[in-house]
Amino acid sequence: MLELRDIQVDFDGFKALGGVDLTVAEGELRFLIGPNGAGKTTLIDVITGLTRPTSGTVGFDGHDLVGRKEHHIVRLGVGRTFQTAVVFEELTVLENLDLAASFRKPLWSLMRQRKGVTEAVEEALSRTGLEELAERSAGVLSHGQRQWLEIGMLLAQRPRLLLLDEPVAGMSREERERTGELLTGIARDHTVIVVEHDMEFLRRYASQVTVLHEGKVLTEGSVDQVRADPRVQEVYLGRRASDAVGTGS
Numbered sequence: 001m002l003e004l005r006d007i008q009v010d011f012d013g014f015k016a017l018g019g020v021d022l023t024v025a026e027g028e029l030r031f032l033i034g035p036n037g038a039g040k041t042t043l044i045d046v047i048t049g050l051t052r053p054t055s056g057t058v059g060f061d062g063h064d065l066v067g068r069k070e071h072h073i074v075r076l077g078v079g080r081t082f083q084t085a086v087v088f089e090e091l092t093v094l095e096n097l098d099l100a101a102s103f104r105k106p107l108w109s110l111m112r113q114r115k116g117v118t119e120a121v122e123e124a125l126s127r128t129g130l131e132e133l134a135e136r137s138a139g140v141l142s143h144g145q146r147q148w149l150e151i152g153m154l155l156a157q158r159p160r161l162l163l164l165d166e167p168v169a170g171m172s173r174e175e176r177e178r179t180g181e182l183l184t185g186i187a188r189d190h191t192v193i194v195v196e197h198d199m200e201f202l203r204r205y206a207s208q209v210t211v212l213h214e215g216k217v218l219t220e221g222s223v224d225q226v227r228a229d230p231r232v233q234e235v236y237l238g239r240r241a242s243d244a245v246g247t248g249s
């Protein structure tokens with residue numbers, strides 16, 4: 001479904017990505033980890049068209065995404081969240097979802113009088129568990145609820161591939177758990193790539209992990225394989241290795 005080949009990104013001579021290959025199969029929940037500056041966000045930016053790679057190809061369902069505009073990539077079925085949730089505070093939860101859902105629709109369908117809640121919005125509401133808050137303005141939501149709303153807004157656009165950048169950052173333990181369940185559920189009928197630093201979260205919810213380091217793929221595999229890899233332990237030096245990829249002690 002997604003196939004990156006030899007992706008290179010130079011920022012004024014600085015190699016942020018130095019030849020990344022990444023293959024993600026349909027229906028996978030893939031975690032992307034790596035120390036600060038490893039290139040995780042840059043990789044997401046390349047897939048979504050925010051950053052154009054110096055070289056390489058991004059195959060998605062038979063299309064090469066390189067050089068395409070961001071909105072075109074969204075239309076092809078690729079959606080992303082950012083590290084901080086982007087929601088419209090003055091609008092209600094429902095209005096935010098409705099707006100997001102209309103994003104992929106042609107203009108003529110928006111000009112027709114629409115009644116009630118569309119199926120996509122309803123589904124996004126129930127999946128994220130935000131039904132009770134549907135009529136509240138997004139400005140009053142807690143940090144966790146905002147993140148879920150943003151994920152809901154993404155779902156309302158009906159993407160096939162979702163890219164989530166640190167969805168549990170700043171969340172309480174309970175919120176993390178709920179997010180883990182949400183992501184697991186979403187991955188049942190979508191392909192999902194999650195950038196995440198939180199190792200506890202990874203241990204609980206990740207199956208396949210790709211480790212980036214200094215703009216390259218260091219290793220890939222199951223959580224256990226990656227945790228046991230001495231090279232992974234090494235790049236996380238500075239933190240105790242057990243904090244980074246350890247055994248949960």
Ligand SMILES: Nc1ncnc2c1ncn2[C@@H]1O[C@H](COP(=O)(O)OP(=O)(O)OP(=O)(O)O)[C@@H](O)[C@H]1O
Nearest residue numbers: 011012014016034035036037038039040041042043
């Ligand atoms: N627009 C830019 N111009 C110049 N350098 C950049 C730009 N964007 C990112 N970089 C550099 O590229 C490298 C990779 O950054 P990136 O944000 O992709 O890392 P990351 O793995 O997402 O890190 P973090 O975990 O801190 O978010 C970093 O050294 C960063 O300073």
